[in-house]
Amino acid sequence: MNRVPLEGKVLSENARVAAELRERFREHRLPVLNIISSPGSGKTTLLEKTLESFSPSERVAVLTGDLQTENDANRLKRYGFPVKQITTGGTCHLDARMIEKHIADWDLEKLDLLIIENVGNLVCPSSYDLGEAAKIVLLSVTEGEDKPLKYPSIFFKSELMVLTKTDLLPYVPFDVPAAIENARRVHAEMEVVKVSCLTGNGMHEWLTWLERRKHAFLAELAHLVG
Amino acid sequence: MNRVPLEGKVLSENARVAAELRERFREHRLPVLNIISSPGSGKTTLLEKTLESFSPSERVAVLTGDLQTENDANRLKRYGFPVKQITTGGTCHLDARMIEKHIADWDLEKLDLLIIENVGNLVCPSSYDLGEAAKIVLLSVTEGEDKPLKYPSIFFKSELMVLTKTDLLPYVPFDVPAAIENARRVHAEMEVVKVSCLTGNGMHEWLTWLERRKHAFLAELAHLVG
Numbered sequence: 036m037n038r039v040p041l042e043g044k045v046l047s048e049n050a051r052v053a054a055e056l057r058e059r060f061r062e063h064r065l066p067v068l069n070i071i072s073s074p075g076s077g078k079t080t081l082l083e084k085t086l087e088s089f090s091p092s093e094r095v096a097v098l099t100g101d102l103q104t105e106n107d108a109n110r111l112k113r114y115g116f117p118v119k120q121i122t123t124g125g126t127c128h129l130d131a132r133m134i135e136k137h138i139a140d141w142d143l144e145k146l147d148l149l150i151i152e153n154v155g156n157l158v159c160p161s162s163y164d165l166g167e168a169a170k171i172v173l174l175s176v177t178e179g180e181d182k183p184l185k186y187p188s189i190f191f192k193s194e195l196m197v198l199t200k201t202d203l204l205p206y207v208p209f210d211v212p213a214a215i216e217n218a219r220r221v222h223a224e225m226e227v228v229k230v231s232c233l234t235g236n237g238m239h240e241w242l243t244w245l246e247r248r249k250h251a252f253l254a255e256l257a258h259l260v261g
Numbered sequence: 262m263n264r265v266p267l268e269g270k271v272l273s274e275n276a277r278v279a280a281e282l283r284e285r286f287r288e289h290r291l292p293v294l295n296i297i298s299s300p301g302s303g304k305t306t307l308l309e310k311t312l313e314s315f316s317p318s319e320r321v322a323v324l325t326g327d328l329q330t331e332n333d334a335n336r337l338k339r340y341g342f343p344v345k346q347i348t349t350g351g352t353c354h355l356d357a358r359m360i361e362k363h364i365a366d367w368d369l370e371k372l373d374l375l376i377i378e379n380v381g382n383l384v385c386p387s388s389y390d391l392g393e394a395a396k397i398v399l400l401s402v403t404e405g406e407d408k409p410l411k412y413p414s415i416f417f418k419s420e421l422m423v424l425t426k427t428d429l430l431p432y433v434p435f436d437v438p439a440a441i442e443n444a445r446r447v448h449a450e451m452e453v454v455k456v457s458c459l460t461g462n463g464m465h466e467w468l469t470w471l472e473r474r475k476h477a478f479l480a481e482l483a484h485l486v487g
């Protein structure tokens with residue numbers, strides 16, 4: 036049952052493809068975000084509200100992963116931006132090769148933001164680099180504030196924690212300061228945004244974070260080139 | 262990136278150990294339940310309420326899996342029954358070898374029920390047989406009714422779907438009949454119990470299901486021996 040050498044091969048091959056992707060994304064000055072959470076934490080809903088808020092001239096595209104169904108892509112396509120579903124079959128995460136394959140016919144030069152919605156899984160996606168500029172983890176307030184301690188890898192690797200479904204706070208025993216403290220015990224620099232997609236509370240903060248992160252990516256590129 | 266041959270080896274070794282466990286559980290007339298869900302669907306809370314409802318003479322034990330922390334075992338130990346935490350490190354599921362190791366110093370002859378709370382993950386645990394008599398999947402009403410279609414493997418393999426957090430139904434856009442219909446599209450024989458651990462609604466049905474399942478296990482054994 037020693038999985039390490041087996042997984043090591045898969046992960047190093049993934050790292051190689053992810054490095055190529057990262058290089059391509061930099062060449063095209065394209066910030067890529069990899070959004071990860073448990074099933075049902077509200078990734079797709081957050082993306083719906085995000086796309087809805089964008090003007091039609093926004094140059095954004097979305098890849099959305101699931102084991103089965105095109106449900107999420109169908110939900111997201113309604114906003115008029117390029118969206119592709121990645122159906123993994125049984126696989127519990129997206130890998131770099133899947134990303135490479137699904138962007139093959141997109142002109143990256145025409146995009147200013149690529150958002151990847153990973154498979155709903157708080158564990159495995161954290162091991163697979165997709166060439167992204169940043170990982171974002173969602174945690175809904177129905178899930179319990181100890182999740183960062185129980186699933187530390189993804190919280191350690193994410194720049195931002197989005198606390199979702201905050202409209203449910205009056206009805207659930209969720210301690211927001213404890214959740215933030217737990218996230219920062221795992222990752223001291225963790226940024227936090229609290230959002231309710233139902234009421235719209237916090238959407239402005241989230242969109243501001245997105246905008247700021249795009250600029251930081253471009254600034255970093257200029258520095259690398261400079 | 263072809264994971265199939267690599268995973269095949271791991272899974273066939275797991276199947277071998279799981280078959281040995283199943284044989285041991287049968288020898289000891291011990292029904293074993295493997296509870297699986299997303300992180301934060303309420304597995305530990307359901308087990309807390311279940312243990313709380315048992316008389317001290319009940320011969321039940323619990324194994325609870327997480328990547329990190331002893332939080333769940335600490336919550337469950339308060340009820341006075343044998344409880345052990347399985348901390349998997351980075352591993353996204355429990356496997357049969359972990360179960361074998363953690364029950365090594367328990368006298369199975371003195372147990373009438375063993376409940377295994379798997380790692381919070383709706384994908385990977387479904388591939389790892391633990392020698393259990395039945396798998397149970399939890400789905401909280403905050404997660405969305407299309408989860409059985411998106412994560413079909415675990416719903417296909419589970420005998421029972423427990424819809425949890427039903428007290429939140431007034432505040433979330435969750436369609437209970439659609440969720441049940443989706444589960445039964447994947448697994449026509451799926452049994453369903455609706456529970457709120459906060460109000461206690463549905464706990465009686467859940468406990469009745471447990472009791473009935475224990476009897477069915479013993480009846481099946483008698484038939485096998487018979």
